Amino acid sequence: MENLLSQGIELAVFGMGTVFVFLALLILATKFMSALVLKYQPDQQSPKTARAVTQTSNNTLLAIISAAIIQHRQQNK
Amino acid sequence: MENLLSQGIELAVFGMGTVFVFLALLILATKFMSALVLKYQPDQQSPKTARAVTQTSNNTLLAIISAAIIQHRQQNK
Amino acid sequence: MENLLSQGIELAVFGMGTVFVFLALLILATKFMSALVLKYQPDQQSPKTARAVTQTSNNTLLAIISAAIIQHRQQNK
Amino acid sequence: MSQLVELWQTTGIYQITLQQFLMILIGSLLLYLAIKKGFEPLLLVPIGFGGILSNIPGVDIAVGQGILHQFYVMGLETGVFPLLIFMGVGAMTDFGPLLANPKTLLLGAAAQFGIFTTLLGALFLTDIGWFDFSVQQAAAIGIIGGADGPTAIYVAGILAPEILGAIAVAAYSYMALVPLIQPPIMRALTTPAERALVMTQLREVSQAEKIFFPLVLLILVALVVPSAAPLLGMFCFGNLMKECGVVDRLSDTAQHALINIVTILLGLSVGSKLVADQFLVASTLGILVLGMVAFSIGTATGVLMAKLMNVFSSQKINPLIGAAGVSAVPMAARVANKVGLESNPNNFLLMHAMGPNVAGVIGSAIAAGVLIQFAS
Amino acid sequence: MSQLVELWQTTGIYQITLQQFLMILIGSLLLYLAIKKGFEPLLLVPIGFGGILSNIPGVDIAVGQGILHQFYVMGLETGVFPLLIFMGVGAMTDFGPLLANPKTLLLGAAAQFGIFTTLLGALFLTDIGWFDFSVQQAAAIGIIGGADGPTAIYVAGILAPEILGAIAVAAYSYMALVPLIQPPIMRALTTPAERALVMTQLREVSQAEKIFFPLVLLILVALVVPSAAPLLGMFCFGNLMKECGVVDRLSDTAQHALINIVTILLGLSVGSKLVADQFLVASTLGILVLGMVAFSIGTATGVLMAKLMNVFSSQKINPLIGAAGVSAVPMAARVANKVGLESNPNNFLLMHAMGPNVAGVIGSAIAAGVLIQFAS
Amino acid sequence: MSQLVELWQTTGIYQITLQQFLMILIGSLLLYLAIKKGFEPLLLVPIGFGGILSNIPGVDIAVGQGILHQFYVMGLETGVFPLLIFMGVGAMTDFGPLLANPKTLLLGAAAQFGIFTTLLGALFLTDIGWFDFSVQQAAAIGIIGGADGPTAIYVAGILAPEILGAIAVAAYSYMALVPLIQPPIMRALTTPAERALVMTQLREVSQAEKIFFPLVLLILVALVVPSAAPLLGMFCFGNLMKECGVVDRLSDTAQHALINIVTILLGLSVGSKLVADQFLVASTLGILVLGMVAFSIGTATGVLMAKLMNVFSSQKINPLIGAAGVSAVPMAARVANKVGLESNPNNFLLMHAMGPNVAGVIGSAIAAGVLIQFAS
Ligand code: NA
Numbered sequence A, B, C: 001m002e003n004l005l006s007q008g009i010e011l012a013v014f015g016m017g018t019v020f021v022f023l024a025l026l027i028l029a030t031k032f033m034s035a036l037v038l039k040y041q042p043d044q045q046s047p048k049t050a051r052a053v054t055q056t057s058n059n060t061l062l063a064i065i066s067a068a069i070i071q072h073r074q075q076n077k
Numbered sequence D, E, F: 001m002s003q004l005v006e007l008w009q010t011t012g013i014y015q016i017t018l019q020q021f022l023m024i025l026i027g028s029l030l031l032y033l034a035i036k037k038g039f040e041p042l043l044l045v046p047i048g049f050g051g052i053l054s055n056i057p058g059v060d061i062a063v064g065q066g067i068l069h070q071f072y073v074m075g076l077e078t079g080v081f082p083l084l085i086f087m088g089v090g091a092m093t094d095f096g097p098l099l100a101n102p103k104t105l106l107l108g109a110a111a112q113f114g115i116f117t118t119l120l121g122a123l124f125l126t127d128i129g130w131f132d133f134s135v136q137q138a139a140a141i142g143i144i145g146g147a148d149g150p151t152a153i154y155v156a157g158i159l160a161p162e163i164l165g166a167i168a169v170a171a172y173s174y175m176a177l178v179p180l181i182q183p184p185i186m187r188a189l190t191t192p193a194e195r196a197l198v199m200t201q202l203r204e205v206s207q208a209e210k211i212f213f214p215l216v217l218l219i220l221v222a223l224v225v226p227s228a229a230p231l232l233g234m235f236c237f238g239n240l241m242k243e244c245g246v247v248d249r250l251s252d253t254a255q256h257a258l259i260n261i262v263t264i265l266l267g268l269s270v271g272s273k274l275v276a277d278q279f280l281v282a283s284t285l286g287i288l289v290l291g292m293v294a295f296s297i298g299t300a301t302g303v304l305m306a307k308l309m310n311v312f313s314s315q316k317i318n319p320l321i322g323a324a325g326v327s328a329v330p331m332a333a334r335v336a337n338k339v340g341l342e343s344n345p346n347n348f349l350l351m352h353a354m355g356p357n358v359a360g361v362i363g364s365a366i367a368a369g370v371l372i373q374f375a376s
């Protein structure tokens, strides 16, 4: 049973160590990646924004069409 | 073959009996459950209604936004 | 190896032949089918159109409802 | 030259048998009924198309490593497909009308007479030597009278997979034929005055009752007929997901993406049982006739039970809604409504008929449990 | 008469054991918590219902050819279900807040102390003879502290399937209890001034960074902890589908139809491990207690790490967001926000807490990789 | 200390081979092409990512019990994934333009020359000793020229699974490269006057014709080339679901949830064939080169056939639409349209090119049937 506990302690030490080392490395890697990206694409506009714009226009279009139909209806009354 | 038919009759009698007994029990259980529910939650409002209200408000919101856009367009004409 | 190539040539000839024969037959079958259809259902209206009409009415309905809500809001201002 | 002969021998024209040709015609007929006549198209389009695929000569589609056989092994031999469909149906079912008038559950019981009399009929036909059905086969044929597709397929898959194709085709065809089969029986067994009876409006049912009902049903199944628990368990699970209001995204998927995917695969799997050598046998004819008998008897006993209940109860029910007890949701309820309107244009039976209609689903699932328990 | 006895012996009333009855009550309790109390309903509704189904006497649902056992074999024994869920979770995760403040990754590391101390606790309890956990079981119990459902189920499925049911129930219950478990610990370890600390607003993160991050993470996993690659690989794949912007239809399906289908099947599969003879054992009690300890320690070490970081760094972080490092996305981040608002009504920590929150997912997946590598 | 060494030996840095590193680069290249260049992203994102996952050292992902290998066994060894994709593609295909001008089917036939000349090319390269392709492998390589992803994967899965990865990568890459590969060939083989030819507008096609077409096609396949029936059967089934108008919910699911789920799983499965020891072999280079040749020849023969048809027919067709006969739907049709606009700004060929485009799908499926029949 002594053996079981010592196996557990070993597992805990290595495990927690790996988790910390990994996430520390990930911090470095992430900062490095972000620095690279910001260096080479400083003012890149995200496609999400572009899409949002399109959608807004579609909604506007819809509103215009609705308005037209409403007007048409009112004229026919 | 006689055996087959008698097996069938037995199956039919027990089967139909089970179906009736089960559904009769279910009537009792359902009535009992409904009585309990009505006793302890007499005026419970169903979440469905609440949701429907939210949706209506959303539609109203949409209509308001549409109206605003329409007005905006008309002013810019 | 000679055998491999000749097997390949045979496969290519039969394969290409089958493809052509099949698609030629398909042309005939398709033309025959279209002729039959046009003969027996010359002025069939496609369900797609019917559905499109329904949808348009729905949109119109929506526009009407929106207009009503807008009017209602304006009256309450 | 010899290669050209070899090539010719790979064609379907060379290899096709008369039986396969006939089955392709039958598959086309199913497609015609589904597309042109609107017969349960969600199932009969995949079944009919699968039936055609299964009878293409010279290629393994419904046997061996063929795709339809793989679907069959994956979903029908295991029971997974019908149970998932049942879960989706549960998620689409509203027990409100049943909860408002629980005694209509008895109508759902009465309509299952069709199942058991047909079982006896099949054994009688065997007794007199016209057919040679085993008890298992007779039970699977009887369940056609349950008027519930997934239940019929589930039972047939367990008790008599060799006749699954014929049973599924019969079940879905007759469910589609409900508007033709039921009205004459309903009219024959009722007077115009009975048909014109207007029922009192159903009370509102609370959310809590709808949440508890599938649990009450499940517990009762567990205590009384455990062998029906796979079917009704999945059904109640679907219904609980719908009603509990906290897992709407799961309920939506169960009602749409999941049930649609499974319907496609189930239909094709059933189609794989339409291979000529399994379907073109004398027993198929017997199954088709017996299935029709099962439907008719279930309709009749449902109506008669309603009349019987009116003898003992002061709160009268329109006997037409008894016919909805066979299930065939929601077709049978619509038929009851339509026949009711004929006698009294102000008589709206639809919601009243939904009670026995879903009761019929429960009833036939219970019957299925009994048959699986004692016939397998 | 003898047949009536036989019929009676098929009923559940005759066959049910006390253990099965208790498990049906426990399943009902899970449904109550899920539906009435809102405890992680997406998982606890299927798990609870599956648990009831699994304890119905006299019918094979959770064993043999039963449907829930088939789901279990198909998806949990193979690891397919938790990995597909993880892919869907990846497709729903926004790494923006983490990318804006990468050092919060350390908080996600610190909160994994709960995993390993609980592992040691389980082995200690075995050492003193209270329980009899193997190293594999201890590791699977510890991972409850990861506060991540699919990770816990994936690890338990590999290391200790016999206690999978208890582990899943504990993991999802405690994730739901985060708003009760965490605040007292957070308040005990921080001063009002610390809790009131307002953090500087996060910078905008570009689309390109969001696309590269899952790839950077994947490569680092491949180089350092390959045993975590199945979990984090599927997670990064889902996230890349979301962020890359060119496969939106796949990303949508991963976030909706696919994850919903798998959630239903996974929940039912987990429910199949609630059969009485596997769940009603002494070790279940130990698992429930140890799981709670794991959560609490993880919360505490997350908060303490945040305070430690403030000692060394000029850019202060509010220690409350350290508690979000256990994962339990997004519940733990909301709790951090709520506790922060108590001390300072203008202190909006939600976005700041999302960083350690998703870091906790990565941290516990790494811990899972180590445990699978060394304990299996 | 020895444990630290052991820990170090579990890392990827210690275990990775040069081949695996190269394959991770290739996977990243595929992701780059898919995300940045828009190369068939729906397939190349999962394939590229799967390729990276498959080459992570020290963990079983693409072999044994690994998740990608499980997907492979489940869906590619069985043929289920490509057939379900084909069903979904069928449900998205509009045969209207083809029905309005059926003789364009011949263009879809002519473009399959690429398949068979490439097959011969592969065997010739084996004959002269540069490579060592079997007839099965040569056939699977040839099918790249069919410019149809699921067909290529289906054939390769049956005839030569060991080179499936290279074939899928080649097929999807070249389909994405159609706008670069085709125009020079098209310009070289046509005069400006030919390219400027304006075609007469297509007639309206009735709903009934669209419903009957998949059935006519299926019956003809059954009679003439049964070995193509699994592929074209599922394709026609999908198309019938779309056109018949009575199973819209199934058609919607086949076009969205189902095809998306299968696309994710198929892509990852194909990625599992990018393991270094299977992909980094000399034959891969041969496959990539031969695939390009196949595409080019198909394009050329499509154009030439159109010119040949103009010799014999009074109703002239623009030879550019012949290039669309390779399939690569809808990319090749768009390319034809674009090249046509260069010569005549009022020349809209898109709808005219859709006919040969979908004809090319049929043509390559027929070719696939012949190859499976005679080469397996
Ligand atoms: Na029924």
Ligand code: NA
Residues within 6 Å of the ligand: E145, E146, E147, E148, E325, E326, E327, E328, E360, E361, E362, E363, E364, E365
């Ligand atoms: Na975690």
Ligand code: NA
Residues within 6 Å of the ligand: F145, F146, F147, F148, F325, F326, F327, F328, F360, F361, F362, F363, F364, F365
């Ligand atoms: Na093609």
